[in-house]
Amino acid sequence: MLASVTPGAAAAPTSAGSFVAAARPRIILFGDSLTERGFDQPGGWAAYMAANYTRRADVVNRGMSGYNTRWAVQVLPYVFGQPTASAGSGGSGGGAGALAGQVLFATLFFGANDAARKEGPEHSARQHVPVDEYGRNLREMVSYMRATGISRILLLTPPPVWAPGRRKHMLWRVGEASKDWPLDRTQEATQPYARAAAEAAQELGVPCLDLNTLLQQEEDWGERLLCDGLHLTPTGQEKLWSLVREAVWREWPETRPEALKTQFPAWDAIDFADIASSFLPQGEQQGQDGAAKEKAGGKAAAAAAAGVANGAKA
Amino acid sequence: MLASVTPGAAAAPTSAGSFVAAARPRIILFGDSLTERGFDQPGGWAAYMAANYTRRADVVNRGMSGYNTRWAVQVLPYVFGQPTASAGSGGSGGGAGALAGQVLFATLFFGANDAARKEGPEHSARQHVPVDEYGRNLREMVSYMRATGISRILLLTPPPVWAPGRRKHMLWRVGEASKDWPLDRTQEATQPYARAAAEAAQELGVPCLDLNTLLQQEEDWGERLLCDGLHLTPTGQEKLWSLVREAVWREWPETRPEALKTQFPAWDAIDFADIASSFLPQGEQQGQDGAAKEKAGGKAAAAAAAGVANGAKA
Numbered sequence: 001m002l003a004s005v006t007p008g009a010a011a012a013p014t015s016a017g018s019f020v021a022a023a024r025p026r027i028i029l030f031g032d033s034l035t036e037r038g039f040d041q042p043g044g045w046a047a048y049m050a051a052n053y054t055r056r057a058d059v060v061n062r063g064m065s066g067y068n069t070r071w072a073v074q075v076l077p078y079v080f081g082q083p084t085a086s087a088g089s090g091g092s093g094g095g096a097g098a099l100a101g102q103v104l105f106a107t108l109f110f111g112a113n114d115a116a117r118k119e120g121p122e123h124s125a126r127q128h129v130p131v132d133e134y135g136r137n138l139r140e141m142v143s144y145m146r147a148t149g150i151s152r153i154l155l156l157t158p159p160p161v162w163a164p165g166r167r168k169h170m171l172w173r174v175g176e177a178s179k180d181w182p183l184d185r186t187q188e189a190t191q192p193y194a195r196a197a198a199e200a201a202q203e204l205g206v207p208c209l210d211l212n213t214l215l216q217q218e219e220d221w222g223e224r225l226l227c228d229g230l231h232l233t234p235t236g237q238e239k240l241w242s243l244v245r246e247a248v249w250r251e252w253p254e255t256r257p258e259a260l261k262t263q264f265p266a267w268d269a270i271d272f273a274d275i276a277s278s279f280l281p282q283g284e285q286q287g288q289d290g291a292a293k294e295k296a297g298g299k300a301a302a303a304a305a306a307g308v309a310n311g312a313k314a
Numbered sequence: 315m316l317a318s319v320t321p322g323a324a325a326a327p328t329s330a331g332s333f334v335a336a337a338r339p340r341i342i343l344f345g346d347s348l349t350e351r352g353f354d355q356p357g358g359w360a361a362y363m364a365a366n367y368t369r370r371a372d373v374v375n376r377g378m379s380g381y382n383t384r385w386a387v388q389v390l391p392y393v394f395g396q397p398t399a400s401a402g403s404g405g406s407g408g409g410a411g412a413l414a415g416q417v418l419f420a421t422l423f424f425g426a427n428d429a430a431r432k433e434g435p436e437h438s439a440r441q442h443v444p445v446d447e448y449g450r451n452l453r454e455m456v457s458y459m460r461a462t463g464i465s466r467i468l469l470l471t472p473p474p475v476w477a478p479g480r481r482k483h484m485l486w487r488v489g490e491a492s493k494d495w496p497l498d499r500t501q502e503a504t505q506p507y508a509r510a511a512a513e514a515a516q517e518l519g520v521p522c523l524d525l526n527t528l529l530q531q532e533e534d535w536g537e538r539l540l541c542d543g544l545h546l547t548p549t550g551q552e553k554l555w556s557l558v559r560e561a562v563w564r565e566w567p568e569t570r571p572e573a574l575k576t577q578f579p580a581w582d583a584i585d586f587a588d589i590a591s592s593f594l595p596q597g598e599q600q601g602q603d604g605a606a607k608e609k610a611g612g613k614a615a616a617a618a619a620a621g622v623a624n625g626a627k628a
Contacts, residue, residue, distance in 0.1 A: 023392055036368055036369065037368075039361055039364040039365040039368060040365050041356065041357050041361055041362055041365055042355065042356030042357045042548075043355050043356045043357075044361065044365065046364075047353055047355055047358065047361040047364070047365075048355055050353040050360075050361070050364075050375070051353040051354050051355055051358065051361075054350055054351075054353060054375065054377075055350065055377075055378070055379075058372075058374060058375075060372060061364070061368065061372075063368075063369075064369070064578055064581070065369075065580075065581065066580070066581030066582065067581055068581075070589070071581065071584055071589065074589060074590065074592075074593040075578055075593060078337055078577075078578070078593075113581075123582070126582070126586065127581070234356075263392075264378055264389055264392070266379075266380070267378070267379065267380030267381050267382075267385065267427075267441070268380065268437070268440070270385055272440065275384070275385065275388060276388065278388075279388040279389060279392075
């Protein structure tokens with residue numbers, strides 16, 4: 001039936017449809033506006049990441065502006081799917097365990113809104129989450145992500161707040177009337193959240209990128225890296241990408257782009273005399289890992305096979 | 315079982331796992347290096363698109379450098395899944411029809427390599443595909459994409475080639491020895507492919523963005539928009555994004571970001587007194603479209619429901 005639609009297309013394995021989601025690993029960026037703005041141009045940190053992982057992994061941005069961890073726990077099932085343990089109970093199609101082995105790594109980057117001051121303007125009082133609850137929520141999120149099969153999680157602490165930039169931003173937004181208002185965010189209020197995140201990371205055994213500390217070590221960090229005392233300038237975005245890259249590649253060298261296979265062969269690695277053979281899953285192509293494929297079984301094997309239908313022959 | 319892992323998380327619908335792939339629509343960019351480099355920094359056209367569609371759609375880059383349409387037809391099943399018609403025959407999980415309704419639109423952007431000159435250096439002779447075959451392959455790709463349920467396809471013609479830039483690039487890559495070599499690509503050789511793409515588009519009833527013609531209308535297009543006589547400079551990337559945006563939003567106004575709902579409610583639209591209720595699929599949340607949900611049935615309904623778990627209450 002496939003042939004009638006696409007006479008020239010390679011015969012796809014039975015479950016080829018799932019390759020759309022499964023064949024290329026995903027990197028999931030889970031966080032607040034600092035993540036949501038990751039594709040901002042020029043030079044968002046998520047865009048740098050996507051460029052670095054081209055043909056190797058998809059960068060999936062799940063940043064939600066303004067969210068604190070209390071609200072973020074609500075979306076866990078929609079972002080990460082069901083825990084693997086309940087695999088059997090799921091209905092058809094990509095339910096429980098669908099993510100296992102498909103997520104290369106994930107970033108968990110909340111706290112900037114949790115740390116909004118309860119004593120600040122109305123919006124910050126509504127975003128505020130007590131630091132103890134923040135720590136509990138982080139633990140819950142890491143547990144949940146792990147339960148869905150994600151083994152590599154990088155926890156980031158909230159960035160430092162630069163009060164002069166925050167004040168300037170408020171004056172620009174609200175006008176002169178706000179010049180005596182309390183700030184919605186301060187570094188004093190944020191620092192305990194950064195410490196709580198680092199403690200949670202240590203307890204959970206996940207690597208922590210202490211952005212709060214690291215950015216403050218940069219020259220003119222407030223003016224140069226933050227555009228409103230909290231969010232990143234293009235230079236700040238680039239700095240964040242370099243810090244994330246350094247942490248991820250040091251922690252998990254196997255996730256470096258050069259350690260990953262590209263999806264589909266490089267054009268000059270295609271066997272021009274027998275084009276279709278270059279696009280068969282590797283097991284069928286080389287007949288050497290059939291046993292491994294048999295053993296893994298089902299969708300995972302098919303996905304893995306598709307993932308290695310690459311330029312290994314070159 | 316879910317509750318034991320995440321006491322605070324919203325109870326997910328049975329098939330919540332599939333929401334990871336399904337809840338947020340996807341935009342699929344299918345093409346050669348001009349697409350693969352779409353996340354390049356600063357200012358790749360895919361990155362601009364991702365920034366514009368933040369919280370609303372995922373941009374999935376399926377560009378494959380150096381590919382002509384002959385090789386691209388091989389990867390159709392892996393990029394787009396199985397045609398809907400064969401839904402019954404698929405195995406478990408996201409087989410046939412998995413994409414229907416999930417792809418907001420797709421771009422189809424090949425020809426730069428098909429048009430490589432057979433009389434050029436070895437690499438271009440190997441990439442060359444006769445113009446008739448190119449036209450047939452485009453028709454096959456559009457048919458295949460439609461068969462998987464994608465209704466909005468934008469066809470792009472290959473960009474114009476700027477010979478001086480191409481020559482300069484060759485000298486830089488190969489050295490002085492190449493100064494009398496034939497060029498691998500020329501506008502004379504490429505133009506027929508652009509015409510063939512436009513003709514195929516008209517015949518198929520899909521909109522065509524005639525990049526080949528449009529870029530030539532720009533001032534200093536060769537020097538300013540192309541970095542090597544073929545690929546895009548940052549300015550060229552930005553121009554391409556503005557042209558794609560204009561074509562897509564004119565053709566399908568319903569795909570404009572402002573016409574789409576964001577995934578998950580805006581933070582200030584959350585019902586702070588009953589947080590969990592804000593994250594239930596809309597049917598359960600408001601109890602007013604239960605009938606429609608029943609009718610749609612199964613995974614599609616669940617995905618649709620998840621897609622509208624947004625700030626409609628605000």
